[in-house]
Amino acid sequence: MSYLELLKLASPEAIVVITALVVLTIGLTTGREAAGATVSTARPTGNAGSRSSTRSAALCAFVAVLGLAVAIGAVLMLPRNATLFGGMLVITPLTSLFKIICIVLAFFTILLTTSEKFLRHRGEYLAIVLLATIGLMLLVGSEELLMIFIGLELLGLSLYVMAAFDKTDLRSAEAGLKYFLFGSTSSAFTLFGISLIYGMSGTTGLAAISAKLATASVQPLLAVGIVMTLVGFAFKIAAAPFHLWAPDAYQGAPVPSAAFIASGSKVASFVVLGKIVLIGFAPVHGSAAWHGMVAGWSPVLAALAAFSILLGNLVALAQSNLRRLLAYSAVAHAGYTLLGLVAGGRDGFSAALFYTTTYAITLVGAFGVVGFVRHETGGDDLSNFSRLCSRSPLMAGCMAIFMLSLAGIPPLAGFFGKFYLFRAALQASPSHGLLWLVALALFGSFISLYYYLMVLKFIFVDKQAEAGADRRSVMTDYVLQTSAISLLAAAVLLLGVMPDILAAQILAAMP
């Protein structure tokens, strides 16, 4: 294995690293100069200084977006299959596909930042987004527990900073702190679990662990290790009862950060969780069927899923802040997605991945609209959304698409995603043993319809709010965002009408 080849195989990650550094440098040099200029000189130059700082901001964003585009190209240039260092870096069609998806999500997150006012240090912020993206790519592209842990930590630490980035907002600091405390605890769990698994099986490669598990009987200590690893991931995907950080993080973090936490981080976590349980722990699958429970990880995940669906949907009913509502609905959606992993197999895994991808696209868009409304009205409670449709029909229409997709109304992506999941779960066992879980999920999505309709009620039906003088017209400086949001809404619609363009890709990429 020559270093040249390593560099070639790791080129997408390398490109993103370089981009992050370049963005950081640009931010440091141009941004600071402008800030210094405004301080030292009198008023006339202040105007010029802010203009130069916006120019530097645009430059940062442009470089970041360009770097991501090049990285996508590099992913496309990768060979179809390769394995390095016993699974530390794995390239398969699946990893390539999801690297692209993660990069695209980062791309849209960066577009959402373009007119955010909180960003005094735009270069740093974008660099951290890019670092988090590297974390995502490492997570997706590895089948080795240590490497996965490094990816998780890189991602986690970047996200903590992103959550706390708005120094002017107390809630942001709270979100960052809570996210950090919960996150580091769960990382400790994961690491402890991994160490136990390593101790019992003598390896950290997923394929090797699977081979070991298949021959030896499961000792209690190994079971503890498996459960602890799962707990760590349950935190990442915000499955109940490990979801406590989510409402505060979703509500307090700056909008782009929250969007990234809800989308990219979730997609990558599901990819990795799926790989760990379906490749690494395959021999101890167990069964979650109603009359045939067999010990293993799938009953654990099934219990998490059931609890998440119930708790997420019921608590979301009572929310009056849209971001908190989205957070609790995220808990429920994590539950639905787990259904696919519990079902297992190619169909189950690809259903879970399809669902989490469309969910991520939807949430980035929804947070984009939240950002828009926040700019316009200064808040993101449900009441801030009242009669959005008369203020901005475009954003209202997009939000309707996102909410209805989350509710699972055809012909939107969310409907097909749910359908695909339920189908996979029923298909998993010949006697439809997972029917109880599917019925619960259907019941959950029935409940969820109510609160999504409430959002639509605020947007479309509510009485016209008084046109306050403080209401700024933000349409003009929000062009980039609105077009990005419309693009996402179009994607949600397209994936609903023609789901096979993604579903068939994922299914074909399955090992």
Place this chain on the structure above:
Amino acid sequence: MQSHILSIILFTPLAGAFLLLFVPKENKDAIRWIANIFAAAGLLVSIPLVPWFWQQRFEPGFKFVEGAVNNWIPSIGAGYVLGIDGISFLLIMLTTLLGWVSILSSWEAIQNRVKEYYIWFLILQTGMLGVFMALDFFLFFVFWEAMLVPMYLLIGIWGGPRKLYAAIKFFLYTLLGSVLMLLAVLFLYFYNYRQTGTYTFSIEALYKTAPHIFHDPAYGATFAILLFLAFFIAFAIKVPMFPFHTWLPDAHVEAPTAGSVILAGVLLKMGTYGFVRFALPFFPDVAMHPKVRGWMIALSIIGIIYGALVSLMQKDMKKLVAYSSVSHLGFCTLGIFALTPLGLSGSVLQQINHGISTGALFLIVGILYERRHTREIAEYGGISNVMPVYATITMIMFLSSMGLPLLNGFVGEFTILQGTFVENWRWAAWAVPGVILAAAYLLWLYQRVFFGTVTNPKNERLHDLTPREVLTFAPLIIMALWIGIYPKPFFQILEQPVNQIVQTVRPGYPGAGGAVNASVPVSSAGTSAQLASENAKGNK
């Protein structure tokens, strides 16, 4: 052209909605014109279907089939397959007609948020047409649920005082039913896979395998009945049958006039259509199961009587019409579960009739409401003095709704009762009071609103119908007279699909699948009664 006619009909309204997106919302008249043009175009493009369909009305199977099995989402086995038979043909023609009528009727009724209104309405139109055309269950389900959203918004935005409650109730009720149906159809889908080795939602494929569940030792009759119940609840909520009807008065009362017309005229038919298209052919043995059938008949009869009795007591005109729908739809389900060719074709014809007459009744109520902004019966009296044209049209539609011979309602109800009588005379006997009660509540309403002198001074200056309003009623009256006087073509169109269903449900039933009814000469001037009895004779 013929091979894509269904898609063209299906997407014409959607194209209109898309075009409307780009019209500035201040330009209300342009929006109205475009919406009306596309609604009229939707009707016009469906008219060539009439001669084409007429030529092949006795041919078996679905006509104008478009698309191929599993061509849409191959990985799960869903296809974009459209096709119609006589039943869906009539319902599609009803939908395009009522769609045009209700969009025309909204010209002055809707004054705020005009653009959104027409966009949602046109989308709704496409959704409804899709439900009647889909030959793939997945596609069907997409349309079935997709049209909930526009209807929710139509009620929620342009509705009356309790609109939000009504809109959410409507949405949740329907969705609860469809969730159960989705689960049941997934079972059929996997069962089909086990039998044939292919995953598909194609309705024709499911027709072949689903009936076997009843006799399959691995599942058994109870399981089949449970699946049937899942379908039943979904459709019974939509119809609505007796214990599931509570959403209907709320939705109807709060919806804007055009929304009520579409709701009563087309949306309710989706439930009965679902019974005919899915529940019966998927579970023929369950439908013939004496207990299940007994319950269905009992619920239908309760619906007929209960709906009529409640109508008698209403003080609000719209609520009266809404409850009368429960009663009329009771006749439709009675005809379906009588499971005779006469009962079924009467039922489908009665669905069309109900769409025409109840649609017109809602328009009638809407016209008074537009002028006076109240629907309280006590507010009116002596209206025939100030609005003679309006009073005449109202009388025709009331008579049609209560089933006077030579008007459409009579043909439908008579055929249903006849078909039920052949099966069990007691059922028919229980249903007949519904006809009498219908006459009672409608005539009493007419008397209170139109006869006498003008008691309320506010009513003295009401202006009579405008030409536009007359135009909205014209097609409905023509259709009511046509079906009432010469229903033979309609029965001929229904003959093939109805016989096929009866043949599936009860193989060897005399009259189903045997001689083609139309070959029996029927005196062209014969009333429906003659026609129906001759049909029955011809079948024996």
